[in-house]
Amino acid sequence: MTITSFQIAELCGLSRxxxxxxxxxxxxxxxxxxxxxxxxxEELGYRPHFLAQSLVKGRTKTLGLVMFDVQNRIFAQLFxxxxxxxxxxxxxxxxxxxxxDPDLEIEYINNLLDRKVDGIALHSVNxxxxxxxxxxxxxxxxxxxGNQISKQFPLVWINDKVAxxxxxxxxxxxxxQHILYVSPPLRYKGKSNIFGPEQRHKGFLEAVKExxxxxxxxITEKDFLAVIGHYLYLxxxxxxxxxxxxxxxxxxxxxxxxxxxxxxxxxxxxxxDNIDTLNYVNPALTTIDYSVDDIGTTLVESLxxxxxxxxxxxxxxxxxxxxxxxxx
Amino acid sequence: MTITSFQIAELCGLSRxxxxxxxxxxxxxxxxxxxxxxxxxEELGYRPHFLAQSLVKGRTKTLGLVMFDVQNRIFAQLFxxxxxxxxxxxxxxxxxxxxxDPDLEIEYINNLLDRKVDGIALHSVNxxxxxxxxxxxxxxxxxxxGNQISKQFPLVWINDKVAxxxxxxxxxxxxxQHILYVSPPLRYKGKSNIFGPEQRHKGFLEAVKExxxxxxxxITEKDFLAVIGHYLYLxxxxxxxxxxxxxxxxxxxxxxxxxxxxxxxxxxxxxxDNIDTLNYVNPALTTIDYSVDDIGTTLVESLxxxxxxxxxxxxxxxxxxxxxxxxx
DNA sequence: CTGTTAGCGCCTTCAC
DNA sequence: GTGAAGGCGCTAACAG
Numbered sequence: 001m002t003i004t005s006f007q008i009a010e011l012c013g014l015s016r017x018x019x020x021x022x023x024x025x026x027x028x029x030x031x032x033x034x035x036x037x038x039x040x041x042e043e044l045g046y047r048p049h050f051l052a053q054s055l056v057k058g059r060t061k062t063l064g065l066v067m068f069d070v071q072n073r074i075f076a077q078l079f080x081x082x083x084x085x086x087x088x089x090x091x092x093x094x095x096x097x098x099x100x101d102p103d104l105e106i107e108y109i110n111n112l113l114d115r116k117v118d119g120i121a122l123h124s125v126n127x128x129x130x131x132x133x134x135x136x137x138x139x140x141x142x143x144x145x146g147n148q149i150s151k152q153f154p155l156v157w158i159n160d161k162v163a164x165x166x167x168x169x170x171x172x173x174x175x176x177q178h179i180l181y182v183s184p185p186l187r188y189k190g191k192s193n194i195f196g197p198e199q200r201h202k203g204f205l206e207a208v209k210e211x212x213x214x215x216x217x218x219i220t221e222k223d224f225l226a227v228i229g230h231y232l233y234l235x236x237x238x239x240x241x242x243x244x245x246x247x248x249x250x251x252x253x254x255x256x257x258x259x260x261x262x263x264x265x266x267x268x269x270x271x272x273d274n275i276d277t278l279n280y281v282n283p284a285l286t287t288i289d290y291s292v293d294d295i296g297t298t299l300v301e302s303l304x305x306x307x308x309x310x311x312x313x314x315x316x317x318x319x320x321x322x323x324x325x326x327x328x
Numbered sequence: 329m330t331i332t333s334f335q336i337a338e339l340c341g342l343s344r345x346x347x348x349x350x351x352x353x354x355x356x357x358x359x360x361x362x363x364x365x366x367x368x369x370e371e372l373g374y375r376p377h378f379l380a381q382s383l384v385k386g387r388t389k390t391l392g393l394v395m396f397d398v399q400n401r402i403f404a405q406l407f408x409x410x411x412x413x414x415x416x417x418x419x420x421x422x423x424x425x426x427x428x429d430p431d432l433e434i435e436y437i438n439n440l441l442d443r444k445v446d447g448i449a450l451h452s453v454n455x456x457x458x459x460x461x462x463x464x465x466x467x468x469x470x471x472x473x474g475n476q477i478s479k480q481f482p483l484v485w486i487n488d489k490v491a492x493x494x495x496x497x498x499x500x501x502x503x504x505q506h507i508l509y510v511s512p513p514l515r516y517k518g519k520s521n522i523f524g525p526e527q528r529h530k531g532f533l534e535a536v537k538e539x540x541x542x543x544x545x546x547i548t549e550k551d552f553l554a555v556i557g558h559y560l561y562l563x564x565x566x567x568x569x570x571x572x573x574x575x576x577x578x579x580x581x582x583x584x585x586x587x588x589x590x591x592x593x594x595x596x597x598x599x600x601d602n603i604d605t606l607n608y609v610n611p612a613l614t615t616i617d618y619s620v621d622d623i624g625t626t627l628v629e630s631l632x633x634x635x636x637x638x639x640x641x642x643x644x645x646x647x648x649x650x651x652x653x654x655x656x
Numbered sequence: 657c658t659g660t661t662a663g664c665g666c667c668t669t670c671a672c
Numbered sequence: 673g674t675g676a677a678g679g680c681g682c683t684a685a686c687a688g
Contacts, residue, residue: 047438279582
């Protein structure tokens with residue numbers, strides 16, 4: 001049998017209204033009866049009914065986090081900080097994994113909305129006017145990360161363009177003459193939201209345009225290793241492989257190792273994200289680091305602020321930096 | 329403005345009761361009016377209010393998953409399968425990370441209970457009579473994994489004892505004479521719930537007892553690398569390092585590599601869990617594999633079955649197997 | 657077949 | 673300072 005505020009009221013010979021005042025620290029009640037009520041609540045082991053509270057208040061103290069998956073350590077870390085910050089603020093989080101399936105993503109968002117979450121952080125695969133219109137109908141704050149949805153929705157992320165440009169500069173400075181740019185998501189161009197990868201791609205193209213000496217190949221195949229293998233056997237210039245995620249870079253390193261190709265002696269490799277897995281691989285991977293914890297924390301803060309009616313910036317840029325290690 | 333079943337009733341000139349029958353496919357309504365209502369609902373874009381529904385039904389279609397963290401890939405994978413299975417069954421999941429903090433774990437469980445989740449899967453750090461009594465008061469199914477709470481609560485996990493025994497057999501068969509057994513959680517003995525590590529430890533002790541030729545050292549220090557370093561410089565027998573988690577094994581491999589100690593030539597190393605990170609490290613780590621996906625799926629199934637009033641097994645053992653690679 | 661009623665447990669005016 | 677009443681949106685039992 002579950003204890004309701006009514007039981008307390010009965011026990012104390014008071015009304016539910018008064019009990020509520022005591023329980024929620026509201027004025028208009030004598031210290032004495034407040035004491036009495038709180039004591040009774042304590043003794044009965046009273047716990048407010050969250051659903052009933054939410055129903056009447058219209059707020060659930062719950063946030064939704066929708067992202068691709070949690071295979072890539074960077075997103076696991078993101079969740080970690082998101083969850084920690086949410087907890088600090090008294091929120092719980094629904095973690096929904098879309099597996100990059102647009103329909104599933106919509107289904108999840110629908111469900112989160114039905115469940116009246118107070119905000120949604122979204123790494124979207126959907127995009128377009130229709131999707132935007134859909135999101136606009138949602139009555140709760142939505143902030144994005146990774147892929148921008150549109151200028152209408154706040155984005156918390158790094159400056160992908162600049163980051164890649166810096167990577168290219170480094171590669172060029174190290175004397176490389178050719179770059180294999182590995183970004184499989186680009187093959188979804190026009191199909192799903194790949195804002196982030198496209199930003200990086202743009203940055204890349206701008207950078208190589210500025211460096212006339214650099215030639216390049218953009219690899220978007222899912223089986224990028226096969227393509228890389230193909231290029232490496234051609235007579236070539238000093239080549240670096242620039243991967244838009246450490247996950248790809250790890251596969252590349254493994255592949256090169258299996259082909260007995262030395263890194264960085266024969267070919268350079270660079271990653272992106274600085275995931276903690278890199279601690280364990282050889283050679284140490286040069287990559288781009290940023291505080292994914294800041295992203296998680298900022299997402300939560302933005303969501304809560306916006307829900308409280310405050311203005312939040314449309315774009316929050318998290319800083320990044322290149323970490324030079326041994327692979328390039 | 330949000331659409332309620334009342335709006336539909338008004339629009340159709342019917343009562344909410346009738347509308348409800350149509351919406352929930354219940355008998356006692358003419359096909360014609362049902363049609364009419366469903367059409368109206370469609371047009372208005374009606375969505376049932378989840379909280380109100382849950383409040384009256386007493387079920388929330390939500391599961392809680394409480395675990396240490398998601399740093400260790402094995403738990404990230406576990407969440408993946410848990411979430412996927414939950415979604416299939418129409419459930420959402422609250423993921424709560426205790427960071428191995430007993431108080432935080434309790435706080436989370438309290439919150440989940442307040443939120444009336446339909447079940448909780450728990451990798452507990454708490455234990456003891458008091459904790460059990462506390463959990464028993466919970467009106468929802470609770471199943472455990474990793475660490476058993478007590479015989480009263482179902483456990484879904486592998487047979488840790490047998491797994492370690494098999495590992496020792498392998499090590500012995502490979503001609504090793506000394507084992508450094510690395511299990512830092514053991515130092516929490518008596519303080520927090522380390523059922524899983526203790527099972528492994530027991531299995532280990534039984535196994536070495538059966539193999540008189542094998543000597544061993546149990547390392548429980550947090551800074552286990554320092555201890556390992558110490559032992560390796562002593563005159564010694566052919567030594568293998570048996571780690572109770574791939575995470576430790578990765579650190580060990582890195583440490584040995586930094587000391588220019590060759591694996592397996594100079595010392596053997598073995599892990600536990602077969603996390604996918606192992607794909608990227610050298611030498612390839614010999615480890616113990618099991619289907620963590622099965623664990624996640626089974627946890628969800630058990631929770632739902634139990635909530636539906638069915639009996640569920642007190643112990644579900646997931647099979648494991650040793651994967652021999654290059655490190656031992 | 658359909659409408660009415662009484663909750664689920666809590667919060668929030670409005671009177672007294 | 674306290675009580676009574678209405679409502680959040682939906683469901684379920686009971687009438688008609």
